[in-house]
Amino acid sequence: MAENEDMSNSSSNSSNSSSREDMHFFEGVEKLLEIWFEPNPSNKGADLRKIPRPMWEALLKTVRCEIISFTRNEQIDAYVLSESSMFVSKRRWILKTCGSTTTLACLEPLLRLASEIAGYGEIEELFYSRKNFKRPELQVSPHRGFDEEVAFLDSFFEDGRAYSLGAINRDCWHLYTLSRGGGGSGKLEQQFLASNNISMNNANANNMITTNNKQQQQQHQQVVEMTPSAKMNLIESLQLPDPDQTIEILMTDLDPKVMAVFTKDVCSTALEATQKSGIHKLIPGMVIDD
The missing domain is CATH 3.60.90.10 (S-adenosylmethionine decarboxylase)
Incomplete structure (x- = not known):
């Protein structure tokens, strides 16, 4: 009987421990x-x-x-x-x-x-x-x-x-x-470029847009260099394909001392954790919601 009770208690303790881990x-x-x-x-x-x-x-x-x-x-x-x-x-x-x-x-x-x-x-x-x-x-x-x-x-x-x-x-x-x-955004782009006699310069697609000037069509093509903000405005106004570059980094088995930076035991505020971890230096000019 005592042996059965010990086994029962052991099973109960194990179950309680598992429940606490799950919690x-x-x-x-x-x-x-x-x-x-x-x-x-x-x-x-x-x-x-x-x-x-x-x-x-x-x-x-x-x-x-x-x-x-x-x-x-x-x-x-x-x-x-x-x-x-x-x-x-x-x-x-x-x-x-x-x-x-x-x-x-x-x-x-x-x-x-x-x-x-x-x-x-x-x-x-x-x-x-x-x-x-x-x-x-x-x-x-x-x-x-x-x-x-x-x-x-x-x-x-x-x-x-x-x-x-x-x-x-x-x-x-x-x-x-x-x-x-x-079709989607690609079709909209083609329709707009065709109707406005605009073609993308493949050699400099990231920075240039080439516009045919009808009055000077036989002489040359006018090349207009665009700033990043101008390109985003063009994308927005024409509904061109949006830039879609992302990077995701998954990390496991991190150093506990590094992870501790993100706890209130080490940093009392999110801003302090941002500064102490160095996250704010990863991408210059980025907006961080602390």
Whole structure:
């Protein structure tokens, strides 16, 4: 009897210990959802930034996170969330969340807001990706496995594609993509350039735009050099393809002393952590929401 009681107590202690570990574990792997909406030629004023903050707050409740702070510039609205971040530009929307958030659960309300408030009716491209979870058993639907995530996305999109990169029983990367490519911004660009007799100079496509001057067409082509701000204004006004270069760095097994910089034991404010870590030196001139 005593032996049975000891075994029972041991099992109970083990269960309690496991429950405590589950309670304090936080999933650091981020779920990333990025959506580009098809330009709307009949509504040049279509813009995801028209969606007001209270509506974003309601949408994020379905994801199980909330807005902590907000900053913006001419091109993008950036939200710091309780579990990572959200970025909203004219026709691109990005949501990154970690923990046990339900990122994909916001798809239906997002598509409704994009249509009713922002003026977009079609998706041009969609990307959903994440690394394998450390503790997948602690996730909730529709994120209990990549198969479930794919099935959920397929219920919205018949033409999506799913991939897993790497060994599925080791560290790997899951990716779901949708690229309809039915004209979109590329078609708008071609139509505008053709109607205005403008052609891109392939040799200097990043810095130059060549304009045919009809009055001097037989003599020469006028080459106009553009500043970065002028290029962004052109992209915005013509709805040309938006620049889309991003870099993501995933790190594990970091030095505990370095990680401690981001705790209140070492830094009392976010600004202090930014300065002490050196993050502010990574990209000169960038805006950091402390």
